[in-house]
Amino acid sequence: MRNTLFAAVAAACLLAGPTGAFSQTSEPDISAERFRAHVAFLADDLLEGRETGTRGHEIAARYIATQFDLMGLKPGGESGGWLQSVGLAEIGVTGAAPTLVITAPSGAKTYENGGLAIIRGPITGGDADVTADTVFVGFGMTDKTLGIDDYKGLDAKGKVVVIMRGAPLSMESESGAHLVSEQARNAAAHGAVGVVYVRTLPAQKASSWKSQQATARSARTTWVQKDGVPFDSAYGIRATATVDTEPGNLLFEGARQSLAEVLAQDTAKSRPKGFALKTKVTLKASTSVRKYTSPEVIGVIEGSDPKLKDEYVVLMGHADHLGVRPNMPGDNIYNGALDNGAGIATLLEVAHAFTKGERPRRSLLIVANTAEEKGLLGAEYFAHYPTVPVDKIVAGIDLDMPMLMYDFTDVVAYGGDHSTLGEAFRKAGATMGVTVSPDPMPEQTIFVRSDHYALVKAGIPAVMLATGMQNGGQAAWDSYFEKNYHQPSDDMKLPIRWAQGARFAKINYLVARDLADADQRVRWYAKDYFGDLFAEKAAKAEKPK
Structure with missing residues (x-):
C-alpha cells in the first residue's frame, strides 16, 4: 500500500x-x-x-x-526556531546473556533473560554483577500523606528487594499507579542494590508473560539531561528483574508466606506486609549506550x-x-x-x-x-x-x-x-x-x-x-x-x-x-x-x- x-x-x-x-x-x-x-x-x-x-x-x-x-504562529523552540532538540540514550544488551540466579534452601537455579525472567542492566552502561540476600517489601511504597510505609521494620540496605509490580487493589488506582512508578526510586532510597519484581494477578491478566518476553531483548531508551548524563529511572540500582511464576515461587521458598498467599492478599484488597526471605539472588547484565537526538516541535500563538x-x-x-x-x-x-x-x-x-x-x-x-x-x-x-x-x-x-x-x-x-x-x-x-x-x-x-x-x-x-x-x-x-x-x-x-x-x-x-x-x-x-x-x-x- x-x-x-x-x-x-x-x-x-x-x-x-x-x-x-x-x-x-x-x-x-x-x-x-x-x-x-x-x-x-x-x-x-x-x-x-x-x-x-x-x-x-x-x-x-x-x-x-x-x-x-x-x-x-511564532517559533517556540530553541534559539528562536521551531524545534527543541531532545537528547536520548538507547540502552542495549551487550556481551553474555543477562542471568538471574536464585539460591533457595533446596538449591540454586539459573534463569536467562527472555525465558522466565526479564533482566535489565545499568541504564548508564557497563557491567552489573550483584549478589545479595533478599527481602520482600510488599509493594515497596512509602507515602506519608496516605500513611503508607511498606519498608517499616525491614532492612533493605545492601539487599535485593522483591516487590509486587502493579497498582494495589486496596488503593485508589491513580495514586497507586504513581507510587508504582516510584518503586525503584524508593528501593534505592532504602539502600537496596537490586530489585526483583513479581507481578500481581491483575497485572498478569492485563499483560501475558509472552508479551513480556517480547521485550526482553529490546533496547530501552531514556532521555538525556543537559549535562549529558542519561536520566536513570532506576536511581542507581544497576540490575533489576521481572519474573514469572516459577522463579517467583522459588524466591519465597521456606518463607513465612508463599508468593501465592501474598498475591491472594492483594486480590482480597488487603495490603501484604513485608518480611525477610530465605533466598539469595545474583543478577548479571551488561549494557551499552547509544546517544542521539530527536526534536520536539513548538509553536506559539x-x-x-x-x-x-x-x-x-x-x-x-x-x-x-x-x-x-x-x-x-x-x-x-x-x-x-x-x-x-x-x-x-x-x-x-x-x-x-x-x-x-x-x-x-x-x-x-x-x-x-x-x-x-x-x-x-x-x-x-x-x-x-x-x-x-x-x-x-x-x-x-x-x-x-x-x-x-x-x-x-x-x-x-x-x-x-x-x-x-x-x-x-x-x-x-x-x-x-x-x-x-x-x-x-x-x-x-x-x-x-x-x-x-x-x-x-x-x-x-x-x-x-x-x-x-x-x-x-x-x-x-x-x-x-x-x-x-x-x-x-x-x-x-x-x-x-x-x-x-x-x-x-x-x-x-x-x-x-x-x-x-x-x-x-x-x-x-x-x-x-x-x-x-x-x-x-x-x-x-x-x-x-
Whole structure:
C-alpha cells in the first residue's frame, strides 16, 4: 500500500490558507478535509512509521513546523526556531546473556533473560554483577500523606528487594499507579542494590508473560539531561528483574508466606506486609549506550492581554510512532494514522482555528512531542526544560489517539477530576451536545501513562482527552485494540470518520479558548492527592459536590 504523499502535501498546504493577521469569526474555522490531509501525510509509507530518531520522524517534525509557519504562529523552540532538540540514550544488551540466579534452601537455579525472567542492566552502561540476600517489601511504597510505609521494620540496605509490580487493589488506582512508578526510586532510597519484581494477578491478566518476553531483548531508551548524563529511572540500582511464576515461587521458598498467599492478599484488597526471605539472588547484565537526538516541535500563538499573555495553555500530542519492522513479512510499516496522526491533526486544526479567530488573552503553546512510544520521553524532557517559564504554564491538554471510527457523543478527560480543567470540558461539551464521562477503565491508570503526566509532575494541571465509550464507542475501541493498535493496519484504510475528527478538534478549541480567556488560572482542587504532592503551595479550588 502506498499513500498519495504528495497529494496529501498539496491538499494540506492549499487548505491551510494564506498567512497573516488573526481575524474574528464566530464559528471556529475547523475543516474535516484539512484534518484528513494532515493524517494522510503523516501516515504515508514514505515516512516509514515516524519512529523516534529516524528520517521519517524528522520529516514529520518539519511538516508540522511548516504548518505552524504557514498559519502565522511564532517559533517556540530553541534559539528562536521551531524545534527543541531532545537528547536520548538507547540502552542495549551487550556481551553474555543477562542471568538471574536464585539460591533457595533446596538449591540454586539459573534463569536467562527472555525465558522466565526479564533482566535489565545499568541504564548508564557497563557491567552489573550483584549478589545479595533478599527481602520482600510488599509493594515497596512509602507515602506519608496516605500513611503508607511498606519498608517499616525491614532492612533493605545492601539487599535485593522483591516487590509486587502493579497498582494495589486496596488503593485508589491513580495514586497507586504513581507510587508504582516510584518503586525503584524508593528501593534505592532504602539502600537496596537490586530489585526483583513479581507481578500481581491483575497485572498478569492485563499483560501475558509472552508479551513480556517480547521485550526482553529490546533496547530501552531514556532521555538525556543537559549535562549529558542519561536520566536513570532506576536511581542507581544497576540490575533489576521481572519474573514469572516459577522463579517467583522459588524466591519465597521456606518463607513465612508463599508468593501465592501474598498475591491472594492483594486480590482480597488487603495490603501484604513485608518480611525477610530465605533466598539469595545474583543478577548479571551488561549494557551499552547509544546517544542521539530527536526534536520536539513548538509553536506559539501569542495572547492579546498585556497582563495575561505571558501565561500559557499547552496543547500537546506525540508525532512519533513505531517505525518499520524489517523482518516482518508483508506490510511492515507502522503508519500510526490514529496513533497519533489524528492527535497531531487535531493540534494543527485547533491552532488554525485560533489564527482565524480573535486572539486569546493568554498565549497558547502548541507542542508536538517526540519519543512518546519510547516511554513519554519528549514530554519528560520538555517538562524538565520548558521553553517558557514553567510557572507561567497554567494548564496542559494531551491529544493522543482519538477514536474516530464512530460518531462520538461523549469524551473522557483523563485526570479532569483533579482540577478545574474538568469543568472546562463539561462547559465546552454542553455547547456541542457532548457529555464528559468518568474514566471507563481506571485499572489501566491512563492518567499516569500519557504525555500530559510530565506536566502534572511539574505541578501543572493537565489531562489527556479521548473520545468516550457511548454510542458505539466501546465496540469501536475494543475492535481497534484487538486488530489495529500498534499494528501496520493503523493506516488510511481504516474507516475513519473525518467529520468526527473536526468535532474532536472543535471541543479542544472551545476548551483551550475558555482556559486562555478566563480571568482566573486553572486550579488544583483542595486536598487532591496530585495537587498537594506536586503543587503544594499553589492556590486551590473547592471541588464541586
